[in-house]
Every structure is written in structure tokens, then in C-alpha cells.
Amino acid sequence: MLTLSGVGKRYPTGDRALNEIEVTLPKGQVMALIGPSGAGKSTLIRCVNRLVEPTEGNIRLDDVELTSLSGHKLRQARRSMGMIFQEYALVDRLSVMENVLSGRLGYVGFWRSFLRRYPQTAVAEAFRLLERVGLAHAIDKRADALSGGQRQRVGIARALLQSPKLLLVDEPTASLDPKTSRQIMRLIRELCAERDLGAIINIHDVALAKQFADRIVGLRAGEIVFDGQPSELTADILTTIYGEEEWDTTPEPLESDEQNATRPASKRTQASNVVTHMATGGAS
């Protein structure tokens, strides 16, 4: 379980990115973090693994207070948090298997990792994970020969090879097409359920967040302005998070009205009140 109490961050430039953040993430819960650009989503995720130093508050992962750690203890704690990135952060010239094994870098000694001699158990586990994410056929391929969706699957397998207690996921679908985005979100969700892993997913696509998260936290100007179930995320709440926008809009007809009118009534395009514009990242 992860608990953030009174967490704040002021950058040296004077920008206040987070203010009085209170969040508890139980084991196995998938939490989507939404909010406009600059709301503090990346800062919050990075405060948890201390890539960014929080300036106030406490962050506990199980019984470890993360904010006071340094050196070896900090490295050890970071291993218990798997990070999945928007741009995958793979080494292009290395194979899929080698990229996944790099998830063990914090575990094996320097010379062993330099010579890429990983223990057989790690190789076997990497193979199992690659099978699970649907890439068993591609273990020898170079990372730069993969599609975006495949690269993200490698990123997911690499994060899991660390045997993390928690996943920190930063815009995992930002560079992917809509179908691949759903597949990746579904995979993350399934893996969290299988391993009882909590996840914080920073995501701009509200429709994806609603579909695949157990809980949604909305940030605005560094403060939590919504924390609830996906079903509670109404147009009014989206306005609170992102600012004024017509969230419930009627989509344009697919064809011109004239064409539509000449079709049999049963085949005419029907206007319906579906929530669109939900994938926008900001109020503008």
C-alpha cells in the first residue's frame, strides 16, 4: 500500500507543482491520474520514486518511508517501483530479451550486468514475461525493429521483471493508435490484477482512464479536485478538472444531411448524446 500525506513540491524556479496531496493506493488498485497540462501529474509520479524530490510531506510504501531514504536504501526502494514510460525508454540496438533483462540491473552486480551475464532464473522469468505480454516470438529482435505497441509491451515486461510492489506509469499510450492504446491499458490492468499490484497511471485520455481504471484522481494546479470512481466522472467534474468545455456534445453526422435524408429511415445516421472530446488534454 502506498500513502502520500501532505505531499508538496515547489521547484527551485518557484513553480508550485503540488500542494497538500493526500492519497492512499491500496494493493491491486489501478488509479488513473488525469488533469490538464501542467497540473502536476508527472511531478506526482516522480515524487513517489524520488526522481523529483518532494519539498513537503511523507510518502510511505508499505512500511518504508520513502522521503528520508538515500544511497543504497533509496536504490533498493526504487527497485520495488516499476516505471513504464511514454517513450518506452528502450535501448534500440539491444534485443527485446536484453531490454527486458535490463530490468534486473539494480539486482545484479556491475560487471555481471556490463557483461550481460544474467542469472538463469532471471532469463527464465524474462522469457515467461515476454510470453505473457505476447512477444515470445520476438525475443531476439532488436528493439528498434518493433512497433510502438510492441515496444510498450517490452517496457511493461521490463518493469515487471523487477518484481515491483507498485507500477508508476507515465502516459503509456501517448504515442499509440486508439486500438493499441486499449490493448496496452487492458494488459496493464490484467497484470495488476494477476499480481495484486497497485498502479498510478498518468494519462490524458479520459475515456481510456474511465474504461480501465478502478479509481480516478483529478489534479488541477497541483491540487486534487476529484477522487472517485470512473462512473462519478461527470461533465461537471470534468469542467472542475479541466475548465469550461462542452463535454456532452452531439457528434456531427457521418454523411451530409442531404445524403442521409435520402436513405431508408432505418439506415439514417442517428444523433446520440455520447460523451466526446474526452480525450482532450486541457481546457483549450
Ligand SMILES: Nc1ncnc2c1ncn2[C@@H]1O[C@H](COP(=O)(O)OP(=O)(O)OP(=O)(O)O)[C@@H](O)[C@H]1O
Ligand atoms: N524541472 C522543472 N523545473 C521547474 N518547474 C517544473 C519542472 N517540471 C515541472 N515544472 C512545473 O511544475 C508544474 C507541473 O508540471 P508537470 O510536468 O508535473 O505537469 P503535468 O500535469 O505532468 O503536465 P503534462 O500533462 O503536460 O505532462 C508546471 O507548472 C511545470 O511548469
